[in-house]
Amino acid sequence: MNNWIVIPILLPMLTALVCALIPASKIALQRALSLAASLALVATGFFMISQTMSGEIFSYAMGNWSAPFGIVVVVDRLSAMMVALTSVVALCVLAYASQGADKRGPYFHFLFQFQVLGICGAFLTGDIFNLFVFFEILLLSSYNLLVYSGGQKRLKAGIHYVILNLIGSALFLIGVSTLYGITGTLNMADMSLQVASLGAEDQAILQAGALVLMVVFALKAALLPLYLWLPGVYGAATAPVAALFAVLTKVGVYAILRTSTLIFGPEAGVGADLIEPYLFPLALMTLFFGMVGAMGSHRLRHMTGYLIIASLGTMMASIGLFTQASISAALYYMVHSTLIMALFFLLIERVAAQRGPFTDEIRIGWKLTQPTLLGLIFFGAAVAAAGLPPFSGFLGKLLMLQAAIGEPGGFWMWAVILFTSLLGLIALSRVGTQVFWKGSEVAADRADQVERTTALQAVPLIAILAILAAYSAFAGPITEYTDEVAAQLLDPQQYIDAVMVEPAFFPDTAGMSDDLSNKDH
Incomplete structure (x- = not known):
């Protein structure tokens, strides 16, 4: 079993929930728990790298519902590398924040861990709709972390950031809906297969959906002309938050790289x-x-x-x-x-x-x-x-x-x-x-500043x-x-073979998958 694949998702989620239950007066306990979880995440990230060095791609089917019927979490060399990078940055930033920056407002460790959860989930998911879900998790956390410790400047930057990302989220849903309508699937590996088999009459709709997604990812990756939001937002955030935000734009880069090589590769005609x-x-x-x-x-x-x-x-x-x-x-x-x-x-x-x-x-x-x-x-x-x-x-x-x-x-x-x-x-x-x-x-009377x-x-x-x-x-x-x-990345068939295994839901019922496929929907 590949249960270890979901550790970068479950670990920060459980840590965040426990930190939310710990009273603010016991900040030392929150720090200890959060730092221990971040250290464990570093170990998990490098364990993932060691496991994928041979080239093997691992997948885990949530609820034992295999792709394309269920949600899968996938670890290949790229996702392992990104999880390890996120864990190292998170540990260093958290060690710095634990020197006092985490006391400037409530629920810092809860929000911080949920931010890490959203980032790691985006790197690991094999489902394009759940990529949207993890985007929203990391964005919700980032909204709160941005205005953390208050101030008019942070609030103003936060409003701009929220509005811009709400527009991006709406476009994301439009793009995903378009692709789902034409392919009938949300699993990225299965979508790659469906896209490759589409006829010429469907190419225009496919390209429209793909371009909408690329615009959203370009917004996350701060590409011209969609980068104007970044200096103001990052400049308004507190230092630990801005340092963690350094990983956020890489989620957009990852999404462009993953989808352009897996779903919309040369085999698909786009x-x-x-x-x-x-x-x-x-x-x-x-x-x-x-x-x-x-x-x-x-x-x-x-x-x-x-x-x-x-x-x-x-x-x-x-x-x-x-x-x-x-x-x-x-x-x-x-x-x-x-x-x-x-x-x-x-x-x-x-x-x-x-x-x-x-x-x-x-x-x-x-x-x-x-x-x-x-x-x-x-x-x-x-x-x-x-x-x-x-x-x-x-x-x-x-x-x-x-x-x-x-x-x-x-x-x-x-x-x-x-x-x-x-x-x-x-x-x-x-x-x-x-x-x-x-x-x-510095004047002696101003040394206290x-x-x-x-x-x-x-x-x-x-x-x-x-x-x-x-x-x-x-x-x-x-x-x-x-x-x-x-x-x-340039050989997407490896990813597809690792994800598209024989359906495992209802394992004791022979022929169930055939019955489902033949049923008139």
């Missing part, structure tokens, strides 16, 4: 042919305008939001080439960008806490009281974010540039990535000069930097794994 003419140029423009936004930002939080947009454009441009090498490079870079952006949000809060009224403004203000500690962390993060050696950002961009050689649009990818890397270096250098190097001494970073607050930041260093040091075996992930 997929790559449908989105390739748009995805690659839109991704490059997203990268360019994202980095221009980072150059023009006046606050560190907004700058980090634009850096996320630029990194999303970078990886989506590589995915848009739809080759094994380009997808592998994009996946390697995805892990790097998620970790480095989570680190930036946590670091920014520590910097803002020592600048008094200047907070996270990118201008000369008070000198930091811990310039060595925070400066060194920023230097390492900036080098990694700008794509300079020896960190993983450089290796990821190098792999993507190598994959673009000889491909249509390869010249533009080289030009845009190299130019925007220079812009990123300039933007981060400006921050280093105006925030970390120059500044005035400065909050020093404790050792426990610094540990998660240093841990993420150490993980990034290890990620670069072990780039060889890691890229071998991402190569295998890309190869498995």
Whole structure:
């Protein structure tokens, strides 16, 4: 039995429910439980990677109702990798939040665990409607986490975020309904089979439904022109929430990658042919305008939001080439960008806490009281974010540039990535000069406005930097794994064979499936 597949869904769900029952006065107990569950999730994520390294794909049929009649949860190399990434980010963010940020409002650990539940569920589900369900779970949690600790700025950003995602959810339902109406199934593996067998007269409806879904996923992945919401929303959130949000956009990237290779692949007559003419140029423009936004930002939080947009454009441009090498490079870079952006949000809060009224403004203000500690962390993060050696950002961009050689649009990818890397270096250098190097001494009567970073607050930041260093040091075996992930994605028949097993419901009733299939509906 593959019962272990549902652990990343059940573990945060049960943890959230128990945390909701624990009184707010016993915050230490909530922290201990939440941290223990997050640590167990990390172990589960890497166990999944170890299980899928051989190439085997595991599925679990809820209630023993096998596909396409029931809901299935599926673990392949990609979903295992994404669950492991989510668990690592969640553990580091939670360790930071447990130093006091979780006391700024009620039910932090409940909401945090439900957010993790929605993210992991989206990566594991084999049913496209349940992908919508998990999207809604993570969105509901994110709405509450965004306005966590209150404030007019967060409330305003939260209203915009809710309205935008309600529109996206409505479009998601329209797209799913269209595909269900034409294929008669919601299981992604079965839908792949049904799409491949559709006649020419159904292609227009199929493409319309597929494009509606791609618009929704592009909204989640913050692609041009649907990225304008991100800097304001991420800039308004508290540091731990914004750091966890670094994973949210990757759910949109995952959805585009999964559906375009599994359901709408070349065998279906859509997929790559449908989105390739748009995805690659839109991704490059997203990268360019994202980095221009980072150059023009006046606050560190907004700058980090634009850096996320630029990194999303970078990886989506590589995915848009739809080759094994380009997808592998994009996946390697995805892990790097998620970790480095989570680190930036946590670091920014520590910097803002020592600048008094200047907070996270990118201008000369008070000198930091811990310039060595925070400066060194920023230097390492900036080098990694700008794509300079020896960190993983450089290796990821190098792999993507190598994959673009000889491909249509390869010249533009080289030009845009190299130019925007220079812009990123300039933007981060400006921050280093105006925030970390120059500044005035804090007056003695204002020393109470400065909050020093404790050792426990610094540990998660240093841990993420150490993980990034290890990620670069072990780039060889890691890229071998991402190569295998890309190869498995481009061979969707493996996924279909693992999911579409003989129906197991009513196991003691012979011929029941035949009776059901012959019944007039």
